[in-house]
Amino acid sequence: MKSWTGAAAVCINEHGECLMVRQGKPDEPKLWSIPSGGKEKDETYAECCIWEVWEETGYKVEVVQKLFEKIDVSFGIEAHVHYFEVKLVGGSATIHDPDGLIYEVAWKSAEEIKQLELSFPQDRELLLQWTTKRCI
Numbered sequence: 001m002k003s004w005t006g007a008a009a010v011c012i013n014e015h016g017e018c019l020m021v022r023q024g025k026p027d028e029p030k031l032w033s034i035p036s037g038g039k040e041k042d043e044t045y046a047e048c049c050i051w052e053v054w055e056e057t058g059y060k061v062e063v064v065q066k067l068f069e070k071i072d073v074s075f076g077i078e079a080h081v082h083y084f085e086v087k088l089v090g091g092s093a094t095i096h097d098p099d100g101l102i103y104e105v106a107w108k109s110a111e112e113i114k115q116l117e118l119s120f121p122q123d124r125e126l127l128l129q130w131t132t133k134r135c136i
Contacts, residue, residue: 003078007049008036009086011061016131017107019088021056023119030103033119034127036081045082053086057105058094061086072122085130 011019011034024030037052039045046063053061067083093105108116110131118124 001073001076001078003080004038005045005080005082006036006038007045007052007082007084008034009049009053009061009084010034010067010127010130011053011059011086011088012130013088013107015107015109017109018113018127018131019053019057019059020106020108020113020116021102022104022106023056023101024103025101029117031119032108032116034123046084049082049084049086054091055096055098056102058091058096059088060090062089067126072120074120074122083126 009019013019019035020032021035022030022032035053035056037048037055039048043051046066049063050061053059064085064087067085070081070083072079072081095102095105110128113124113127113131
């Protein structure tokens with residue numbers, strides 16, 4: 001089985017909204033996800049996380065803490081993803097994705113996340129937990 005490693009960013013703003021991107025290949029449905037991407041050979045997972053947020057959203061972030069690691073085999077490959085909590089430190093919503101797979105950048109509330117079609121539906125509970133936690 002092929003494998004892939006990368007990082008994903010959970011970024012919650014002061015309104016309890018989660019930074020998300022609508023993504024997909026041209027011939028696929030466009031689904032929502034948190035910013036994420038593959039790790040390059042010479043970068044750390046934290047560096048990968050920071051870079052992917054900028055590339056996909058235009059926002060600059062700092063890592064607050066590593067949340068957890070997840071191994072997923074849903075798509076026929078073993079995906080090992082490192083999740084990080086990040087905080088916004090600058091930038092503005094601008095897509096820099098060289099692959100052309102990102103179509104929209106938006107901040108989504110817990111109520112919106114409940115209804116979104118997600119690229120990784122198994123992440124819904126995590127995102128709802130973090131958006132709710134930040135609102136309290």
